[in-house]
Amino acid sequence: MRWYFRAIGTRKIIEFLLLIVFIVFFVSPLLNLAVLAFSGKWSYPDLLPQQWSLQWWKFVLHEDEISKSIGLSFLIAALVTALSIVLCIPAAYAFARIRFPLSKVFLFSFLLTHAFPKMGLYVSIAVLFYKLGLMNTLLGVVLVHMINVLMFMTWIPTAAFRNVHSAQEESARDVGASPFRVFRSITLPMALPGIIVASIFTFLNSLDEAQGTFLVGIPDYRTMPIVMYSIISDFPGSAGAVFSIILTAPTIILLLAAQRFVSADVMSSGFQLK
Numbered sequence: 001m002r003w004y005f006r007a008i009g010t011r012k013i014i015e016f017l018l019l020i021v022f023i024v025f026f027v028s029p030l031l032n033l034a035v036l037a038f039s040g041k042w043s044y045p046d047l048l049p050q051q052w053s054l055q056w057w058k059f060v061l062h063e064d065e066i067s068k069s070i071g072l073s074f075l076i077a078a079l080v081t082a083l084s085i086v087l088c089i090p091a092a093y094a095f096a097r098i099r100f101p102l103s104k105v106f107l108f109s110f111l112l113t114h115a116f117p118k119m120g121l122y123v124s125i126a127v128l129f130y131k132l133g134l135m136n137t138l139l140g141v142v143l144v145h146m147i148n149v150l151m152f153m154t155w156i157p158t159a160a161f162r163n164v165h166s167a168q169e170e171s172a173r174d175v176g177a178s179p180f181r182v183f184r185s186i187t188l189p190m191a192l193p194g195i196i197v198a199s200i201f202t203f204l205n206s207l208d209e210a211q212g213t214f215l216v217g218i219p220d221y222r223t224m225p226i227v228m229y230s231i232i233s234d235f236p237g238s239a240g241a242v243f244s245i246i247l248t249a250p251t252i253i254l255l256l257a258a259q260r261f262v263s264a265d266v267m268s269s270g271f272q273l274k
Contacts, residue, residue: 033248037241056238060231060246069227070246076138076223077206080145084202087146088153089195093187095154096161110154113147119211121147126215134216141221144212145205152201160194161187200254207250 036042040053060066095107113121125144126135134140164187172182210225217223228243 030248033241033244036238037245039238056242059239060242065222066227066231066243069222069224072221073207073224076141076145076221077203079142080149080206081199081203083142084146084149084153085195085199088150088198089157092154092157093161093183095158097166107154107158110150114151118148122212122215125212129216136217136220138221141213141217141223144216145209148209148212149202149205152198152205156198156201157191157195160191160198163194164190204251204254208247 035049037056038052038054039049040051040055042049042051095103122144125147129135129140129143134143168190169182169186172186173179177185208225210223210229213221213223214226218226224243224247228240228247231239231243
């Protein structure tokens with residue numbers, strides 16, 4: 001019995017040490033980023049800045065190019081998310097409910113955009129867009145972002161629709177409900193958590209997209225990630241830290257909001273395809 005309790009105590013100590021290591025490697029960079037964003041003067045080897053300041057926040061928020069890039073990034077992410085929902089949700093429902101030849105092959109093909117280096121894919125797309133006159137256009141940038149998020153908006157909703165038992169839909173039809181009403185009142189509400197998860201991933205992925213935007217949208221469409229590269233190279237690290245926080249904040253806010261409405265098992269089930 002003494003050996004048993006000693007083994008439990010050793011395991012708890014190991015788990016605690018692993019937790020500390022995780023916190024150090026995960027939280028420390030974020031804390032350093034937050035401190036750097038509010039520092040006016042900070043030099044090695046001091047642990048904290050010698051001077052605190054909001055000057056780089058004022059610089060980032062008042063610079064015309066930066067403020068335009070922030071608004072443009074959120075506009076493109078919203079458009080990409082909305083269009084992806086309109087186009088991919090019916091496709092996801094078809095994959096979940098309709099059996100047709102090569103359905104698994106078509107579903108697997110949406111993974112191909114993440115299976116190879118994206119730069120090669122974007123170069124091929126840029127060549128095609130140049131022939132179609134879509135270079136340096138908002139439509140071209142939106143299409144590049146949508147190609148990058150097809151997997152999220154197809155795979156996750158497909159799994160969500162498959163988790164809705166057909167017996168529930170059949171029960172509603174037996175009492176006289178039309179197919180559209182069954183979908184609106186039964187299927188869609190039950191699959192909504194998975195659709196919310198896919199929409200959040202789509203929005204955040206579009207917000208962070210840089211390579212495709214650089215190839216297709218330059219010079220007129222400069223989103224936050226593209227402008228951030230120039231800030232990091234041309235200005236002190238404090239300006240880059242401010243911009244990093246602006247990029248990171250939507251991720252944290254949306255994930256916290258999703259956690260209130262979507263449980264962890266629902267989020268994980270979105271990746272389980274049969």
